[in-house]
Amino acid sequence: MGKALIIGCGGVASVAIHKCCQNSEVFEEIMIASRTKSKCDALKQKLDGGKTIIKTAQVDADNVDELVALINKFNPDVVLNLALPYQDLTIMDACLITKTHYVDTANYEPLDTAKFEYKWQWEYMDKFKEAGICALLGSGFDPGVTGVFSAYAQKHYFDEIHYLDILDANAGDHGYPFATNFNPEINIREVTANGSFWENGEWVETKPMEIKRVFDFPQIGEKDMYLLHHEEIESLALNLKGIKRIRFFMTFGESYLTHLKCLENVGMTSIEPIDFNGQKIVPLQFLKAILPDPATLGSRTKGKTNIGCIFKGVKDGKERSYYIYNVCDHEECYEEVQSQAVSYTTGVPAMIGAMLIMNGIWGKAGVYNIEEFDPDPFMEALNEWGLPWTEDWNPVLVD
Ligand code: NDP
Numbered sequence: 254m255g256k257a258l259i260i261g262c263g264g265v266a267s268v269a270i271h272k273c274c275q276n277s278e279v280f281e282e283i284m285i286a287s288r289t290k291s292k293c294d295a296l297k298q299k300l301d302g303g304k305t306i307i308k309t310a311q312v313d314a315d316n317v318d319e320l321v322a323l324i325n326k327f328n329p330d331v332v333l334n335l336a337l338p339y340q341d342l343t344i345m346d347a348c349l350i351t352k353t354h355y356v357d358t359a360n361y362e363p364l365d366t367a368k369f370e371y372k373w374q375w376e377y378m379d380k381f382k383e384a385g386i387c388a389l390l391g392s393g394f395d396p397g398v399t400g401v402f403s404a405y406a407q408k409h410y411f412d413e414i415h416y417l418d419i420l421d422a423n424a425g426d427h428g429y430p431f432a433t434n435f436n437p438e439i440n441i442r443e444v445t446a447n448g449s450f451w452e453n454g455e456w457v458e459t460k461p462m463e464i465k466r467v468f469d470f471p472q473i474g475e476k477d478m479y480l481l482h483h484e485e486i487e488s489l490a491l492n493l494k495g496i497k498r499i500r501f502f503m504t505f506g507e508s509y510l511t512h513l514k515c516l517e518n519v520g521m522t523s524i525e526p527i528d529f530n531g532q533k534i535v536p537l538q539f540l541k542a543i544l545p546d547p548a549t550l551g552s553r554t555k556g557k558t559n560i561g562c563i564f565k566g567v568k569d570g571k572e573r574s575y576y577i578y579n580v581c582d583h584e585e586c587y588e589e590v591q592s593q594a595v596s597y598t599t600g601v602p603a604m605i606g607a608m609l610i611m612n613g614i615w616g617k618a619g620v621y622n623i624e625e626f627d628p629d630p631f632m633e634a635l636n637e638w639g640l641p642w643t644e645d646w647n648p649v650l651v652d
Contacts, residue, residue, distance in 0.1 A: 254279045255611045258329035261336035262287035264548040268600025271590040277304035279608045284327045286310040314340040320347035333607045338362040356606045358393030360484045378620045388620040392606025393599040396485035400624035401631045402562045413495030414566035418651045422504040424473045425556040425583045431512035432545040434595035449482040450500040451490045470559045472580045478502040488622035551593040554583040558594045576648035605634045
């Protein structure tokens with residue numbers, strides 16, 4: 254049916270690319286373009302032989318001219334941005350110039366400030382409308398599926414949703430004392446930042462890891478989880494009718510938190526450049542270089558993830574609560590696509606978002622968060638492409 258340009262060739266991209274190749278009716282041709290072309294070539298070599306035609310290219314996604322030249326040469330129906338949040342705006346600029354649809358999984362974050370928010374990308378609304386192209390923001394799991402779950406709950410089960418708790422548990426064990434499951438720099442920037450949640454129309458800020466709860470996750474068991482700021486709160490606060498509070502919790506093991514605290518205390522998580530032997534280095538970037546590459550964790554990781562949303566609200570004047578979640582098994586993911594479940598749970602929705610734009614089921618001119626589209630086709634595709642969901646009408650609520 255069409256062509257997709259996929260930018261980035263890391264953990265998430267690798268899963269999305271495997272899934273595009275499984276879905277060759279839609280993804281007839283893909284181009285994998287990234288900073289390090291050898292990674293793209295290695296993946297192509299592994300996946301070649303199926304129906305999807307795979308091309309590769311080197312690209313610096315910080316450079317709009319290079320991106321425009323590449324898009325003009327390949328002429329894709331959609332650009333799927335699976336590089337890092339720092340590249341969102343340059344890739345959106347290139348999509349505007351070439352009038353090509355855009356999909357990503359994480360909102361823009363400037364390299365020198367650990368503060369991610371949607372304002373930079375939302376500012377493109379009018380330009381995308383004028384160009385007649387669609388930007389689908391946040392088509393991973395969280396953000397991504399959590400927004401689709403929210404739109405689904407709102408469409409089918411509630412007149413108003415008042416409370417939403419997003420719970421992200423990873424009970425995977427990779428055997429290392431400390432490693433991150435996706436890009437270490439992005440991950441550590443996220444978890445060392447202040448937490449925050451949305452309540453009664455405003456942000457309430459917390460210290461990092463200040464709010465802790467214990468939750469008994471289906472198929473995983475009891476885990477400590479901590480309140481974090483998370484990007485989908487910002488858009489869901491605008492898009493859920495009648496919403497009073499949105500919180501996001503993520504589980505962390507004791508070893509992870511102890512190592513993180515120690516690294517933080519000695520300054521290794523700082524993003525301020527320091528002089529080292531006559532060279533400027535950013536401690537966090539150096540730390541990334543010595544930590545295990547998340548893409549290599551797959552073969553060692555055992556256990557499951559469980560990510561979902563608990564809603565409380567009203568339907569026909571009556572209070573109701575509803576929990577919807579996906580459970581994903583690290584070893585099963587590895588067997589299928591040689592990646593662990595954190596990359597899998599992001600890469601599959603990235604493919605689905607690109608597919609819905611390519612086949613015209615989704616796609617309105619402008620810049621939209623995922624919950625602004627009809628959730629039904631996405632929900633169906635989740636069941637079909639490896640992330641089935643489970644519903645619970647009587648969940649234990651988080652206090
Ligand atoms: P990785 O670090 O594994 O991969 C990033 C890829 O982008 C690498 O191939 C890297 O190239 C490439 N890249 C980086 N900078 C550039 C550049 N300037 N030009 C071209 N290519 C570049 O990250 P992940 O796969 O773990 O994460 C990918 C994205 O997914 C991130 O934005 C992350 O925030 C997001 N994410 C979203 C989640 C969600 O649920 N919504 C969950 C997890 C991640 P090189 O190989 O040379 O380093």
